[in-house]
Amino acid sequence: MRKLLKFLVFLALVPVFVRSVDPTLNEDVLGLIVFKADLKDPDSNLVTWNEDDDNPCNWVGVKCNPRSNRVSELNLDGFSLSGRSGKGLLQLQFLRKLSLSKNNFTGTINPNLARLENLRILDLSENNLSGSIPGELFTQCRSLRVVSFAGNNLSGEIPQTFSSCSTLAAVKFSSNRLSGSLPSGIWSLNGLRSLDLSDNLLEGEIPKGIEGLYNLRAINLSRNQFSGQLPDGIGGCLLLKLLDFSENSMSGSLPDSMQKLTICNSLSLRGNSFVGEVPTWIGEMRKLQTLDLSGNRFSGQIPDSVGNLQSLEVLNLSGNGFTGSFPAGIFRLGMQVAMHSENRMSGPINDPLPSSVNTSFQNLHLLDLSNNALSGEIPEDIGVLSNLRYFNISSNSLVGGIPASIGELKSIHVLDLSENGLYGSIPSEIGGAVSLKELRLEKNFLAGKIPNQIAKCSALISLILSQNHLSGPIPTAIANLANLQTIDLSLNNLTGSLPKQLANLPHLVSFNISYNNLQGELPAGGIFNTISPSSVSGNPSVCGAIVNRSCPGVLPKPIVLNPNSSSDSAGVGSFSPNLRQKKIILSISALIAIGAAALIAVGVIAITVLNLRVRASTSHSAAALTLSGGDDFSHSPTTDVNSGELVMFSGDPDFSVGTHALLNKDCELGRGGFGAVYRTVQRDGRPVAIKKLTVSSLVKSQEDFEREVKKLGKIRNQNLVALEGYYWTPSLQLLIYEFVSGGSLYKHLHEGGGGNFFSWHERFNIILGTARSLAHLHQMNVIHYNLKSSNVLIDSFGEAKIGDFGLARLLPMLDHYILSSKIQSALGYMAPEFACRTVKITEKCDVYGFGVLVLEVVTGKRPVEYMEDDVVVLCDMVRGALEEGRVEECVDGRLGGNFPAEEAIPVMKLGLICTSQVPSNRPDMAEVVNILELIRCPSEGQEELG
Template sequence: MRSVVSLVFLSFFICLSPLLVNSLSPSLNDDVLGLIVFKADVKDPDGKLDSWNEDDDSPCNNWVGIKCNPRSNRVSDLVLDGFGLSGKLGRGLLQLRFLRKLSLANNNFTGRLSLNFAELSDLGVLDLSENGLSGEIASDFFSQCGSLRSVSLAKNRFSGPVPESLGSCSALASVNLSGNQFSGALPVGMWAMTGLRSLDLSDNMLDGIIPKGIEGLNNLRVINLRGNEFSGEVPYGIGNCMLLRSVDLSRNLFSGGLPTTMQKLSLCNNLALGSNELTWEVPEWIGEMRSLENLDLSENNFTGQLPVSLGKLQSLKILNVSNNALTGSLPESMSNCINLLAFDISHNAFSGGVPLWVFELGLQQVLFSGNRLSGSIHNALASSPENSQKKLVVLDVSGNVLSGSIPAALGNFGSLQLVNLSRNSLIGGVPSSIGQLKLLNFLDLGENGLNGSIPSEIGGLTSLEELRLEKNALGGNLPLSIGDCSSLASLYLAHNEITGPIPASLSKLSNLQAVDLSFNKLTGALPKQLANLVRLQLFNVSHNQLQGELPAGSFFNTIDPSSVSENPSLCGSAVKRTCSKVLPKPIVLNPNSTDDTTPTTVAPSFGRGKKILSISALIAIGAAAAIVIGVITITVLNLRVRSSMSRSAVALTFSGGDDFSKSPSTDGSSGKLVMFSGDPDFSTGAHALLNKDCELGRGGFGAVYRTMLKDGRSVAIKKLTVSSLVKSQEEFEREVKKLGKVHHSNLVALDGYYWTPSLQLIIYEFVSGGNLYKHLHEEGENYLLWNDRFNIILGAAKGLAHLHEMNVIHYNLKSSNILIDSNGEAKVADYGLARLLPMLDRYVLSSKIQSALGYMAPEFACKTVKITEKCDIYGFGILILEVVTGKRPVEYMEDDVVVLSDMVRGALEEGKVEECIDGRLQGKFPAEEVIPVMKLGLICTSQVPSNRPDMAEVVNILELIRCPSESQDELGDSS
């Protein structure tokens, strides 16, 4: 068997000269040698390449991922897609001289693309997509590409200009460079690649003007330039590429009108021009593009009316013209669009009534918010056929001037998941038929003129997560059946005329997070059972007529005084009003007793004599009372301690601190889904993504769900429950797009977002290995070896250092926000949420994020000290100590509270620091690494911010600790 040493020498010779290798070992198969050297450069955690045996004469028999030419018996295809491999792309690949297809997609390869694939003259397919490759690609990388037919470098981290030599690859049929950070103008030669059929450059930072000469790409079927900074007019010659099936120029800076030549694109089924600066009217000739299935003209500056010719588009499934300046009524001809599924005209200036045909076509989504539509929707809903009623999923006509009552026929649309009729002039009551909508998870009827009582049938909405009826004239009592809405998380009924008590059944809603019942006429006492709502973050009952004492519970003990103000008879510490207490009856001597020492109690007279007790009985009663009081006191203290421990032990795959919702703004766009890489592939609306069976957990800022895209990729979706803290859609989108450009292998990637005024979703990559908190503190998890712990600390440090380099403060660093991927690598999650929610102030961050207890820097308590990256460094120091000791930042004992940093610092001063190391390591750790790492944690937790190192320095120190050639004495002395 060839030794590993000989393999190293052979790989060295490969770098010098393949001829030399052949002359030294003529019997050694070049393909075997090249593949074994390639394997030596990669990590294979799942053992997918175990069948690659260096003793085999040929790889063509049973080597996984290998396909050979049967005539030459040489490797022709190397396909290792999704094998979970990592490492660098080594030079061993260059030995595969007859390779025709190289596909390493969906792995974890990193580093620069420095190999010269020109040596592989037969290469026809190159697919390195969905890895972590980075840096600039040499300008001459594609200089020898005569055989190359397809190249995909999508979803990596490449930067700089697109290589100039790519324009010389005249035989290329498919180019996909999407999802990178390429910048600058495209090579001029690309517009002369006459064989090109598919061009995807989406989601980069490319700019410049597309030349009129694009018509030279007359074989082009697909062009996707979405999410760049291309400017100028849409090129006139694009209409001469008559084989085009899909054109996506959205999210750029294109201006002017649409070129008339586009009407010649008779085969085009997807035309996406949204989020540009296009002007003029939507042209009448758009109806000549008879194959259109998706037409997106949203977020431009189009004016005038929708053309009547839209009725010719009988294949049309999705029409989005939202956020323009369109006027007039909807053309009746659109009733011919029999395949239409989603129709979005929101945020324009359309007028007139809602046409009957809208609900006759069997639409899944009707998004008409923010227009000037008037009249009643009664006839439109009542006249819809039964088969159409079963299809409608989203109905949003908010922000218009609709009048009349809400028709009972609304209850016939059994597939509805979202209904928003808010900010209109609707009158009458809430129809009882609303209880038939068993799939409904969002209902907003706020800011109308509704009256009457809330129907008891509301309890039938078992899927309802958010109910908004604020700013109406609703009266009567809150129905007891509200407690049957088992999924309810947000309840907004403020500014009505609701009377009577708050039903105790509200306490059954274990998912409840936000309740606003302010400005009503509620009476009676607050049910004590409300203290059991452990997820409650907002409970506003101000400006009512409630009385009695506030419930005793963790939330109500720290409730904002403004949330219970203007209730004259309400008492408790939050309203600074002492509750009157019933004192025990005094013990007096019985004047009729013959024993002067025998006491009795003054009891109310019911026609019977006083009850006389002996001194011994009274002493026994007093002792028993003292014991009971002591037991109750200890029980309450223990409950509070456990409650605090529960809060500090929250561990979700994507937790994000605690949120405190107020009434969200209803301004902004509705139903906007943006993915930073790839197509959204959500055909039934974003609400359908929030499948309760796929809920990963709930954090302070919202619940987290796992879902799978149509391309098979899993993502994690955080449903924010802090809508009121979002200042505006524009600011939200600006900040989330900034965060979407933050890329690092130790950061959880932000893939996109979804926006409506009342629902914001943040879409992250899914990380399968759970979070660090679970691995450290939960039973049943495999405990981490020291090497794993060190790598996690170092990886998290690198991710945090990159955030600071991009001027992003995490604010909420903790072990449950450090995720572990399938390779054991650390990924920092939930960064920058404070940037997404501009109204988060220091009070919210310091007083409300209870799940970050112990990680928060002391300067949060001082309003005169600026919050900087040093706060993250303090939290990172606590994280280091948590990883090394296996203990939580704050531990609650039976009669004591242990602060981790104080414990370690004290042990260090007493020379007992090794006693703090996690006992599960059982001495299997290098003291020369562990102790300096602990000292580094203490340095990071200095009370003075300026004494803490920055994260770049922390990374350097950790790398020096791991390197034995560097002295660590200096680090130890600095503590």
């Protein structure tokens, strides 16, 4: 440091001499040393930066022009640096590339960076920068081509001066909090090739004049609040390959100019309010690989020209108003995903489905034709869809039987044929679907026995066969399906006794056999200790304590006194020994019977009184669970203190909650630190999950509760379980969530069986999806507090969805001591700062839990494993393996070596970094997302646009 001070004094006193001796290098050395002085470098990445060096060209992260020996590039991505970028960088007058992404820089963006006249690439993404984007940065823009501020906490509007930086080629401001409208004149940047403003709060209409961007390759304005129509001139961007305006509030029809986008390979407009028919010219966009028009208001027929899109891999037209039959050839494409649910499509089902002579469906993984008006029979050769993982044709008008080839679907995870007119028996070949996790055949006319072969579907989690005409006994072999969580065989004609082994199913949370002809004693143990009587009602010959019906042959045995006893002889002198014995037996038996009858009578009276009280208390709730329509928040108008208020965030006037589910243990999905979760169904047949909060006494007031819940209700992300509404009374608070059918990540990882487990690709996607959802929560100033694998749900597409986020916001009276006791079930996931009263709880506690979750997903092991004489902490185990050079051995052995080490090892290292004991050493979740994306695609985004 003394040498540096001397050097500064020397520069101040003899500036002319310095320039004459070394007109180049000293300024760069000085600038970088001053820059370093303002930073924290916990990993000592900048240890090679020495002020005594003649030049910085050999310093880590520094590149020089070989001719002039001036610094031309400074790349410090992912160096764990923190602090503020000071004035030292302004000395680097020949700098062409400045990349400081994936660090922890704070403060605002320095507007004086505009003074670096040669700067071409500026990347400050994935830091903790705040404030607005300085307008000065673009006023003196001379050579700036690439600028990225993505993944920060920037706010305010995009400055109007942005439109004057004519040299810009690539702009990425995604995942911030930018608001306002697009700057006028933005389309004058005719050199622009890539524009990503996604995941912000931008609003207003898209300005006209976009056709001037004849160099534009990609535009992403998704997840904002834009309104109005698509610009008419968008077809003028002839080089456009990606166009994403999804999840906004846009309307109108598709402009005809779009037919000129013949090289576009991805078009996503989902989640808007577009109307009209899809024009026939859509078939001219022959390079399309992804076409997503879901969640709009399109109507009419799907044009035949869609069949011309030979490159299509993903086609999603669900949630619109399409009518008519599917066009010939629409499914004769080599696609992977085809979703057309919730429309009004009609015609025979075998028209869209492929035949056995068609091999173009080898890549199809997902096919959803549910909630339409399709007719006819399921094709006999449905087994040709050999790679299908999700098949849903529920809620149509199909007839006929289930073809035997259904067993050839070896990769199928979800098979939903419910709510049709199918008849015949369930084919025994169903056992061939060895990967099946969810089987739904309810509300058909199926008859015959439940096949024993269903026990071969060892991965089965949900078995729903209710409301059919099935007969015969319940196969004992079902008790071998160790992963089963839900069994619904209600409203059939099943006979025989209930297999006792069902009580041994470890994960069963929902069981319903009501309204059959079953008989005998109910099993003891397991779910049958808490099962609701309604789940077994309607079976007159079933007996046991649950149905309050004694089983034959289990009356108390009579007490026999010894006739030769000499005690109390004075009282029995006139009876013979045999008669005396008989009378004693009768009297004691009678006493036992009378006592038992009295106890039963008292029990019946007590239960009746309790039921009347429960019904009285819940009748107010049930009466209030109706919805008045509304635009934003819809709620019941009642304000009576004895009734409740139901609020739905996207109002359907026909919504009704099945309040019986709250008294039905059979509908309970699970319990956590904040309450129990139940599954129930709306009037339209769509299931929802209801969390019944058990912390009512800790909720401060209705006003506070509603304010916080409405904030949580506005948070939307594809990897978050959507909060759809709530119900309030002073003694009962319910949260209404979307229902996720795939179960929790914990059960998939630790309670699976039969050799069915996540592939590496599935695990990576779960980690990435979880990271993205946490990054979104943190961007919205929401801390999860309770991240663990049991709170990560897996939907039917294999995507991760985080639940229970932000619930601590409902409890304003809690400090983090009480909070930690509420989530003590998250053993192994809790950051160390929970144990210290003086340390502030921040988003970094979620990062710690995420790091543990990453290691759990990769290794397949629990965060804490209890051995016979030892306790193994997962983080310590992986960290020790890394230090010993054998970290690759930690990867889940069930993968059998089928994983890329170049992805698995960096992912585990990232998990360890996230579990640092010091919160400031953990990266932010936005940084984590980008790191994961680089691990998956290490070369993406590294090439400068030329």
